[in-house]
Amino acid sequence: MTKVTAGQIIKTFEKWAPKSFAYDWDNVGLQVGSLNKPVENVMVTLDVVESVVDEAVEKKVDLIIAHHPLLFVNLHQINVDTPKGRVVQKLIKHDITVYAAHTNLDVAEGGVNDVMADLLEVKDRRPLIPTETKKLVKLAVFVPDSHLEMVRDAVSGAGAGFIGDYSHCTYQVSGEGTFKPQEGTNPFIGEQGRLEQVREKRLETIVPQEKLSEVLQAMANAHPYEEAAYDLYPLLNEGRTFGIGRVGQLEEPVSLKDFADKVKERFHVSHVRVAGNMEKTIKTVALLGGSGEKYIHKAKRSGADVYVTGDMTFHMTQDAVEMGLNVIDPGHHVEKVVCAKVQQYLEEHCNENGALKVLLSEVDTEPFAIQ
Incomplete structure (x- = not known):
């Protein structure tokens, strides 16, 4: 093996x-x-x-x-x-x-911060500190009707066609394609030197820039033609935003005390350090795995009621509480x-x-x- x-x-x-x-x-x-x-x-x-x-x-x-x-x-x-x-x-x-x-x-989706957010049941989340927004490209490829499904599934499987939580997002328009195979070609349809007319679909989809080469390779592998005809268009649409930390909502509001107990239980730690009003209602949560004290102002501006992060020091914690931001420090090791x-x-x-x-x-x- x-x-x-x-x-x-x-x-x-x-x-x-x-x-x-x-x-x-x-x-x-x-x-x-x-x-x-x-x-x-x-x-x-x-x-x-x-x-x-x-x-x-x-x-x-x-x-x-x-x-x-x-x-x-x-x-x-x-x-x-x-x-x-x-x-x-x-x-x-x-x-x-x-x-x-x-x-x-x-930063990665499903990485450290998303695992922490999942354990704390934080929903509708976004990055606390955005680091980059991916560029998007529109791919339009012309495919004979017989191979539309094959090409669509291939490019979707390679990373094209994602809009939010939806995959395989494409649009098809029917039309007629023409081509004349030249000497030395081995056409899938038609003969050398004769103009061919073929019923085709214009298949359109969105591709993240960083996945473009993989998508084009998958398209070429699934396409029946020797030379697939396709267009690429750079888009002004913003792609998915990535970053460190997460901000999101709890399903139901809880007190700071109860939420601190949940942090302790879900992260399997012997204790957590809590600063703020223990009776304060918590609905919006900001969190960041590791050492996140330098982002207390980001957490406050995000609208968070509480900030969960490790390695909080005395004065930074005081500053957070003074600005109305509750803090829970479960330690760095919860990563x-x-x-x-x-x-x-x-x-x-x-x-x-x-x-x-x-x-x-x-x-x-x-x-x-x-x-």
């Missing part, structure tokens, strides 16, 4: 969380090892610390996919007498490749909730032949304990 490589796994993973989503200051992607590494066992973890690497060695893991980058600050030397140096040495010694998906997984989603994605998209085993790290990398 042919083994998949780390590079093949990462290529598929980055269709969900492309590196282009990451912030400029971030260090995502390959951290240690080789993308040519054949992989049987993958382990998903929040952090890459020595105990996690020991676990990977014991379980014969070939590839670690982590949320937090192992190499975040520039290394000027690999001193194996330091904790970081020992980790790098051990990874190289045991031929384990490490890949990190950090802010790109925060671990995305690990199961990563595992699920890899199992569904990278394991067609059943040769890949995807594990969740069982090491608790939370550095804090409540005494």
Whole structure:
């Protein structure tokens, strides 16, 4: 059975969380090892610390996919007498490749912030801090009636035709196409040197700019003609907006106290820090996985009644409360909730032949304990 490589796994993973989503200051992607590494066992973890690497060695893991980058600050030397140096040495010694998906997984739909929002049942959500809006292209391709359904399904399957929560959005107009096959051609319909008239459909659909090459390839593969006739039009319509954090609504208003209890329960943490009026009614929620204190003003301007994020400091929390924004800090480590989603994605998209085993790290990398 042919083994998949780390590079093949990462290529598929980055269709969900492309590196282009990451912030400029971030260090995502390959951290240690080789993308040519054949992989049987993958382990998903929040952090890459020595105990996690020991676990990977014991379980014969070939590839670690982590949320937090192992190499975040520039290394000027690999001193194996330091904790970081020992980790790098051990990874190289045991031929384990490490890949990190950090802010790109925060931004990605279904990533860290959406998993957190799902657990808290936050609906009708949007990015808290938009980072980019995708460009759209109109594709118009001319298809013989006999192959309309085949071409439509092919381009839709490659990512065209999405409008909001609707897929396969197309428009067809009937008409008549003409062409004359020249010398050296092998026409699907007609003969060389003779003008042909064919009943065709003009199939129109919307394509995200970043998926255009895949859609055109799928169109060409499904189209019966040697040379498919098609037009591309840049659109002023705004595509889907991506960003970090989420803002949305609860189904029913609750008190800050009750919502804090829900955060504690759903994120499986021993405690949360809460600031604000415990009897305050909560309906609109802003959240951001990791350290989000610098975005308290964004959260307030979003209309949020409460901001759920980690690593809130004393003075920033005071400022938030003074401006009327309640705060719940469940800790930075709650980002671990995305690990199961990563595992699920890899199992569904990278394991067609059943040769890949995807594990969740069982090491608790939370550095804090409540005494």
